[in-house]
Amino acid sequence: MTGTTDPSARAHGWVAHLRDGGTTPWLAWSATGTPTARPLPGAQQLELLRRLNLDPRGPVTPELADRVLAAPAAGRGKADLPLVGLPHRGFGAAAVDPETISAHELLRVASVLLADDLVALGADPVATSWPRPWRRRIRLVGDPLVATATREHLLGVGRPEGGPRPFVVAIGRPLDELLARTWTQRCFETGATPWAEWLRFWRERDQLPDRADLVASVRRWGGRRPFVRVVTDLDLLPRQVGVRSLPVVRVPGADQAELARRVAAVVGLRVDRQERPGLMRTLQRRIPDSGAAPVGVPAREHEWVARSAARTVRAVTRRGYSVVGDLADLQPRPAPTSSVPSGPDDRQVLDLAIRMVVDPGWRRERQRREEVER
Amino acid sequence: MSTKVLLHVGCPKTGTSYLQDVLFRNQKVLREHDVLYPADRFDAHFLAALDLMTLPWGGLETEAVGAWDSLAAQVRDWHGTAIISHEIFARATPTQVARALDSLGDAEVHLVLSARDLVRQIPAEWQENVKHRSHITYASFLRTIRDPARDSKIGSWFWAVQEIPDILDRWGASLPPSQVHLVTVPPSGSDRGELWRRFSHTFGLDGLDLDLAAERENPSLGVPETSLLRTINQRVTSVIAPPDYRPLVRELLAHQTLSRGVASARLGLAPDDHAWAQELCRSWVEAMADRGYDVSGSLDDLLGPALGTFADPDTVPADELLPPALDAISALLVEGARLRAVEERLHEELREARDERDRARLTPSYRVKRKIVTSLEDSAAGRGTLDAYRRARGRKQ
Numbered sequence: 184m185t186g187t188t189d190p191s192a193r194a195h196g197w198v199a200h201l202r203d204g205g206t207t208p209w210l211a212w213s214a215t216g217t218p219t220a221r222p223l224p225g226a227q228q229l230e231l232l233r234r235l236n237l238d239p240r241g242p243v244t245p246e247l248a249d250r251v252l253a254a255p256a257a258g259r260g261k262a263d264l265p266l267v268g269l270p271h272r273g274f275g276a277a278a279v280d281p282e283t284i285s286a287h288e289l290l291r292v293a294s295v296l297l298a299d300d301l302v303a304l305g306a307d308p309v310a311t312s313w314p315r316p317w318r319r320r321i322r323l324v325g326d327p328l329v330a331t332a333t334r335e336h337l338l339g340v341g342r343p344e345g346g347p348r349p350f351v352v353a354i355g356r357p358l359d360e361l362l363a364r365t366w367t368q369r370c371f372e373t374g375a376t377p378w379a380e381w382l383r384f385w386r387e388r389d390q391l392p393d394r395a396d397l398v399a400s401v402r403r404w405g406g407r408r409p410f411v412r413v414v415t416d417l418d419l420l421p422r423q424v425g426v427r428s429l430p431v432v433r434v435p436g437a438d439q440a441e442l443a444r445r446v447a448a449v450v451g452l453r454v455d456r457q458e459r460p461g462l463m464r465t466l467q468r469r470i471p472d473s474g475a476a477p478v479g480v481p482a483r484e485h486e487w488v489a490r491s492a493a494r495t496v497r498a499v500t501r502r503g504y505s506v507v508g509d510l511a512d513l514q515p516r517p518a519p520t521s522s523v524p525s526g527p528d529d530r531q532v533l534d535l536a537i538r539m540v541v542d543p544g545w546r547r548e549r550q551r552r553e554e555v556e557r
Numbered sequence: 558m559s560t561k562v563l564l565h566v567g568c569p570k571t572g573t574s575y576l577q578d579v580l581f582r583n584q585k586v587l588r589e590h591d592v593l594y595p596a597d598r599f600d601a602h603f604l605a606a607l608d609l610m611t612l613p614w615g616g617l618e619t620e621a622v623g624a625w626d627s628l629a630a631q632v633r634d635w636h637g638t639a640i641i642s643h644e645i646f647a648r649a650t651p652t653q654v655a656r657a658l659d660s661l662g663d664a665e666v667h668l669v670l671s672a673r674d675l676v677r678q679i680p681a682e683w684q685e686n687v688k689h690r691s692h693i694t695y696a697s698f699l700r701t702i703r704d705p706a707r708d709s710k711i712g713s714w715f716w717a718v719q720e721i722p723d724i725l726d727r728w729g730a731s732l733p734p735s736q737v738h739l740v741t742v743p744p745s746g747s748d749r750g751e752l753w754r755r756f757s758h759t760f761g762l763d764g765l766d767l768d769l770a771a772e773r774e775n776p777s778l779g780v781p782e783t784s785l786l787r788t789i790n791q792r793v794t795s796v797i798a799p800p801d802y803r804p805l806v807r808e809l810l811a812h813q814t815l816s817r818g819v820a821s822a823r824l825g826l827a828p829d830d831h832a833w834a835q836e837l838c839r840s841w842v843e844a845m846a847d848r849g850y851d852v853s854g855s856l857d858d859l860l861g862p863a864l865g866t867f868a869d870p871d872t873v874p875a876d877e878l879l880p881p882a883l884d885a886i887s888a889l890l891v892e893g894a895r896l897r898a899v900e901e902r903l904h905e906e907l908r909e910a911r912d913e914r915d916r917a918r919l920t921p922s923y924r925v926k927r928k929i930v931t932s933l934e935d936s937a938a939g940r941g942t943l944d945a946y947r948r949a950r951g952r953k954q
Contacts (some may be wrong), residue, residue, distance in 0.1 A: 221655065222654075255653060257613065277705060451618050553618075
């Protein structure tokens with residue numbers, strides 16, 4: 184870096200460098216460029232572009248680079264940050280070295296890009312088939328990941344949920360897992376508050392969210408004793424819903440869920456309310472695997488979860504619902520050690536986001552025809 | 558195409574709610590004078606701002622889809638003067654500003670910024686935070702905003718919408734200074750109509766017969782009331798979701814109940830903070846003095862009032878919290894009673910509907926049909942038969 188270089192021309196030179204696929208950090212950059220009429224992007228956008236270029240699947244195309252540079256950082260956090268080393272007017276946000284920007288800040292920009300990609304992709308079609316008249320009438324409640332996947336499968340094989348006087352099939356799991364899955368599924372629907380905040384909300388209210396509260400869910404669908412099954416053994420679920428087998432349920436990792444949560448918030452600003460579920464369902468199917476574990480209930484919440492699970496077991500027993508499996512399976516698993524991370528790690532989430540922005544594979548693969556048309 | 562667009566971008570807590578309410582309620586009169594305030598609901602421009610700036614806002618953002626483009630299209634299609642006004646536009650980044658100005662077509666854009674001194678804005682912004690679920694203490698709030706790093710959500714937002722020279726730099730950089738209008742909020746104790754006169758002059762509304770009755774204001778709270786609300790937030794923020802908080806706490810408690818405590822001490826700044834705020838304002842005034850902006854009022858208004866008696870909201874004694882707390886309990890009980898009445902009415906309607914249904918089911922033919930259906934539903938073959946029958950009758954499954 185030379186001391187005589189015009190800082191503004193240097194910044195424009197760096198923008199052009201990144202746009203051409205460059206990866207040089209700002210503080211190591213010294214060449215100048217021609218100023219353009221467009222305002223200088225924020226440090227968040229520039230650093231994200233540099234990280235995208237650094238990805239083994241990069242560098243990004245100039246078109247994508249322009250999108251990155253124009254993308255806002257979603258939400259009420261910091262607005263675009265100025266680059267350190269440029270003349271400061273004495274007002275405005277403090278200048279930063281882009282390399283020091285947190286993964287959290289970069290994710291605010293990346294989530295906008297992914298939301299726009301998702302909106303451009305559109306919702307995958309839903310596989311449907313003529314309803315079989317002899318199908319068993321059921322209503323699925325409980326574990327939202329299993330219920331959603333089962334519901335979709337049943338729709339595809341002509342056994343849609345619902346109908347007159349249905350059996351209410353409540354899919355139970357250890358409550359800590361059920362809570363984690365409820366939050367995860369919500370991230371892939373309308374979005375949610377962050378995992379820890381969401382959990383605290385329910386703990387302080389000493390209530391369970393609708394889909395994690397098996398008894399309330401059954402009651403909501405008008406389930407009466409002979410027509411209710413509480414299923415805790417998933418191997419026996421197919422028989423309860425009138426099919427021989429069910430597909431394996433994909434359980435998103437903490438990073439996938441957290442990314443979806445952020446994307447859902449932006450998608451909510453991009454499309455009408457009724458279009459968001461289809462788009463988020465598409466994301467849930469297509470989001471690449473990362474190997475990260477799902478979110479887990481931290482040790483400090485374990486006592487409350489155990490108490491709530493015991494309450495659920497008592498309520499199911501008192502009401503006399505038929506149980507397929509063992510009610511003891513509703514009890515939470517042993518509390519994790521405090522060293523086990525329970526929530527998403529922003530750096531992992533950012534890695535996943537970068538991978539999805541750079542590699543359009545998840546957008547290209549259309550669903551195979553046989554999956555859609557049966 | 559609009560010949561002129563008046564784009565009012567802030568700041569918060571400068572009488573903007575009143576201005577927007579007057580503009581919204583007088584749309585017809587304004588149109589008759591070729592002035593467009595394009596809004597189908599009072600918060601239409603707020604939604605446009607959320608859309609322009611990609612700001613999720615406690616679920617409200619789902620109502621903001623396409624709101625900016627729609628607003629800009631209405632402005633472009635208008636033949637006269639158009640007004641856009643919302644205070645959170647102040648937070649827009651240079652890229653968003655460029656997009657906003659580009660989308661307004663070739664109209665002559667006039668930027669309007671209403672501004673008030675920091676001495677009054679800082680307490681007002683803290684109160685606003687408290688009315689939006691925050692339980693940050695006043696001392697922490699002051700520490701946060703005085704931190705030059707502006708790393709926190711509160712600090713970055715505060716300066717993004719309150720740092721007047723920076724907002725003018727971001728929004729006004731591409732406009733000639735004569736098209737940048739600064740409306741200063743008159744000093745405390747000024748005639749109540751003075752702020753409106755300044756707005757009216759800047760927006761070119763002088764001489765129009767407008768209904769100026771205040772229907773929608775954002776009233777301020779006294780020190781004990783704000784302190785109480787902050788304490789309530791400590792208890793409820795984590796257990797009351799935003800869609801419930803807005804009507805129950807912000808509207809019912811803060812706006813309709815606690816804001817009535819007009820005799821309570823008003824919040825100000827402690828001596829050290831007061832000196833800092835005034836010094837900062839002085840540097841802003843100096844920076845803006847030579848820019849050639851059109852100022853309605855006086856830049857000196859931005860220096861703020863002299864130091865007054867400071868009542869610390871973080872140390873309000875319990876006996877001062879008691880009266881507003883009782884008011885709050887009373888208001889919540891009245892609201893609870895009202896909701897119980899609503900619930901009872903709905904139950905009554907449901908009972909009537911069920912009775913009507915049961916009367917219809919009392920007929921012998923219905924009972925026979927019901928028995929047949931119940932028997933058929935117990936076997937796969939029966940369900941198939943029923944399904945075929947329902948399909949033939951065109952009934953939904």
